[in-house]
Amino acid sequence: MIIKGITYTEKKDAGTALLECKKECKIQEKPIGEYRGFQMSMGISVFDQKYILVLKNKVEYRIELDKDTFGNIQRIDNALERIDKFKENTKQRLEELKLQLEKAKEEIKKPFAQEEELKTKSERLAILNIELNIDKDKKDKNADEDNDLAISDSPSLSR
Numbered sequence: 001m002i003i004k005g006i007t008y009t010e011k012k013d014a015g016t017a018l019l020e021c022k023k024e025c026k027i028q029e030k031p032i033g034e035y036r037g038f039q040m041s042m043g044i045s046v047f048d049q050k051y052i053l054v055l056k057n058k059v060e061y062r063i064e065l066d067k068d069t070f071g072n073i074q075r076i077d078n079a080l081e082r083i084d085k086f087k088e089n090t091k092q093r094l095e096e097l098k099l100q101l102e103k104a105k106e107e108i109k110k111p112f113a114q115e116e117e118l119k120t121k122s123e124r125l126a127i128l129n130i131e132l133n134i135d136k137d138k139k140d141k142n143a144d145e146d147n148d149l150a151i152s153d154s155p156s157l158s159r
Helices: 011-023 069-109 115-153
Strands: 030-035 038-044 051-056 060-064
Touching: 011 038, 011 069, 051 069, 060 069
Parallel strands: none
Antiparallel strands: 030 038, 038 051, 051 060
C-alpha cells in the first residue's frame, strides 16, 4: 500500500498511516495513495459524518473507515475480494436482461389479441361520456333555473 508517497508492506504500518490521513481529512475527497491497482482517496460522508475511503479504478468503491488499525485494512481487502463476485453477478444479471429484451422484442411483433374488443369498448365509453355530460348539463341548467326562482320568490327589503 502506498500512502502519501510512502510504500507500506506491513498491515500495522499501513493501518497507522490511514489513521493519520483521517486527521487531515476534509469533506471533499483528497487523493492519499494507491493499493492493489486502485487509486485511494479519503473524505468525510456529509450525511453521517463518517470517514470514507474511496478506491477508484474503472469503478468506484466506498469503504467506511473506523478507528481500528487492522480492521480498516481488512475492510479494504474484503471489499476488493467481493469485486469478482460482484462482477460475476453483474454479468449474470446482464445476460438475464438481454434475454428479457429479446422476449420483449418478440412480444411487440405480435398483434394485440383484444384489439377489436378494446376498440368497441372505447367507442361505447365515449358514447356514455357524452350522454353523462348531456345529463350533467341538463342538471346544471335545472339547478340554475331553481336558483333563479328562489331568488325571485324571496321577499324584497324595499321601504
